[in-house]
Amino acid sequence: MNEYMINLDKVSRTYKEKNGTDFVALNQISLNVKKGTIHGLIGPNGAGKSTTMKILSTLLLPSSGTVTMKGIELQSNLNAVRQDINFIYGGERDLYWRLTARENLEYFSALYSLKGVEQKEKIKELLELVQLTDVANKKVETYSKGMKQRLQIARGLLNNPRILLLDEPTIGLDRQSAEEFKNIIRHLAANGTTILFTSHYLEEVEDLSDEITIISRGEIVASGTAQELRSNIGKELYVHAVVENVVNRKQAITLFSRYFGDELSVEKYVERTGNVIEMKVSLSNKKLDDVKLSSFVQNSKIREWKIGSPSLDEIYRYYTTV
Numbered sequence: 001m002n003e004y005m006i007n008l009d010k011v012s013r014t015y016k017e018k019n020g021t022d023f024v025a026l027n028q029i030s031l032n033v034k035k036g037t038i039h040g041l042i043g044p045n046g047a048g049k050s051t052t053m054k055i056l057s058t059l060l061l062p063s064s065g066t067v068t069m070k071g072i073e074l075q076s077n078l079n080a081v082r083q084d085i086n087f088i089y090g091g092e093r094d095l096y097w098r099l100t101a102r103e104n105l106e107y108f109s110a111l112y113s114l115k116g117v118e119q120k121e122k123i124k125e126l127l128e129l130v131q132l133t134d135v136a137n138k139k140v141e142t143y144s145k146g147m148k149q150r151l152q153i154a155r156g157l158l159n160n161p162r163i164l165l166l167d168e169p170t171i172g173l174d175r176q177s178a179e180e181f182k183n184i185i186r187h188l189a190a191n192g193t194t195i196l197f198t199s200h201y202l203e204e205v206e207d208l209s210d211e212i213t214i215i216s217r218g219e220i221v222a223s224g225t226a227q228e229l230r231s232n233i234g235k236e237l238y239v240h241a242v243v244e245n246v247v248n249r250k251q252a253i254t255l256f257s258r259y260f261g262d263e264l265s266v267e268k269y270v271e272r273t274g275n276v277i278e279m280k281v282s283l284s285n286k287k288l289d290d291v292k293l294s295s296f297v298q299n300s301k302i303r304e305w306k307i308g309s310p311s312l313d314e315i316y317r318y319y320t321t322v
């Protein structure tokens, strides 16, 4: 049996631009999401996240490549796949504000042919899960953003989906509402639902995801657990230094190289503001000696430095900074 609930194999998607030319929004992306895991998809604006989510939620067909969900090839089995997936977009779309939460769920459950006792039971169960039982008979327009978003989850679970796709689900939520939302997501994954979500909140992505994929300009640039992404770029050491009075990037790198020689393996992320160069370098030598490092710091023009593992934000910038 395929352990992957979502599998994209060399999937591309092209959009026609107004001037008639083709724009490649996704370029041969391959991605696997294991059953019962939470997978975060991150990338800059325009990277192709929503396009990926739309393809998986069957709203958009890929231009080429193969999409397999729960072991079934998507393109020729749309109905079979649709039964077992659902998607939730962030923001406040997809709900009828003049209706109560219960009425919304009754309406949407009818679309899945749920009726009678079965429908009643399902709605009761979901209202409890998202903690809206007490306000179930109030109009949605009186709800806070967090409550609306929890109702969206309930809506998205009406068909007992085995795969849940969430596009920026916590957008606009305050910390506490986002926390409540994440707890529901964790609960669902623990019960076997496979979850793929996009977000621009990297802290949240790291907190929630079993695996993370970084997409940039329509291509997947990294994928794995946060730990794997970390070790891919930084081995054990990661130096963040602010270098002053250095004329250019090359000279800043030379400063590091003079001390660390071949151990200096990556110097991709460098930002310059005035005459301060902020650089993050990974060093291949895991047992970097403290004496060597402090002598380096004293003798160079480094103003601040710290050693540690790269944060997801640093990993993200490393992979998405051109």
Ligand SMILES: Nc1ncnc2c1ncn2[C@@H]1O[C@H](COP(=O)(O)OP(=O)(O)OP(=O)(O)O)[C@@H](O)[C@H]1O
Pocket: 015, 016, 017, 023, 025, 043, 044, 045, 046, 047, 048, 049, 050, 051, 052
């Ligand atoms: N219908 C369309 N027609 C033409 N180009 C499109 C269309 N939809 C998306 N694009 C382009 O495809 C690229 C990928 O868009 P997509 O919405 O998938 O990115 P995204 O990663 O979700 O970005 P964001 O974080 O801003 O939501 C962008 O350059 C976008 O302008």
